[in-house]
Amino acid sequence: MVIEAELQEVKRARDFVALAFGAWGLEDHVARTVVSELAANAIEHGSSRGDPVVVRAYQREDGSPVVEVWDRSDVLPVVGPVDLCAEGGRGLRLMEALVRAWGVRHLSEGGKVVWAMIAPVPR
Numbered sequence: 001m002v003i004e005a006e007l008q009e010v011k012r013a014r015d016f017v018a019l020a021f022g023a024w025g026l027e028d029h030v031a032r033t034v035v036s037e038l039a040a041n042a043i044e045h046g047s048s049r050g051d052p053v054v055v056r057a058y059q060r061e062d063g064s065p066v067v068e069v070w071d072r073s074d075v076l077p078v079v080g081p082v083d084l085c086a087e088g089g090r091g092l093r094l095m096e097a098l099v100r101a102w103g104v105r106h107l108s109e110g111g112k113v114v115w116a117m118i119a120p121v122p123r
Helices: 007-023 029-045 092-096
Strands: 002-004 050-059 065-071 103-107 111-118
Touching: 002 007, 007 029, 007 050, 007 065, 029 050, 029 065, 029 092, 029 111
Parallel strands: none
Antiparallel strands: 002 050, 050 065, 065 111, 103 111
């Protein structure tokens, strides 16, 4: 699915992932949290207002679900140090704790894809 780089579009990304996981018979709580973080980061840090942001969900051959978010920026996401006084900056650290694995790959046409593999939990 393609959303616009507007923060209100994060809900559409969550709803899309919930539908995909529901179709697969999988619990979607972690996936919705993960896609919220990835989409918000793509919108806030990887896009200009109105740019397209691609959200994708699929299952690997082993049944592991993967959520991906594509944006136009080549800047890689960074899990920063813990700052207990900061109001933000915890999202990637939280996501990292929830998923089996995550990473980033650059796109040949520019931009990047941030992906997260989630443990499949039946409903």
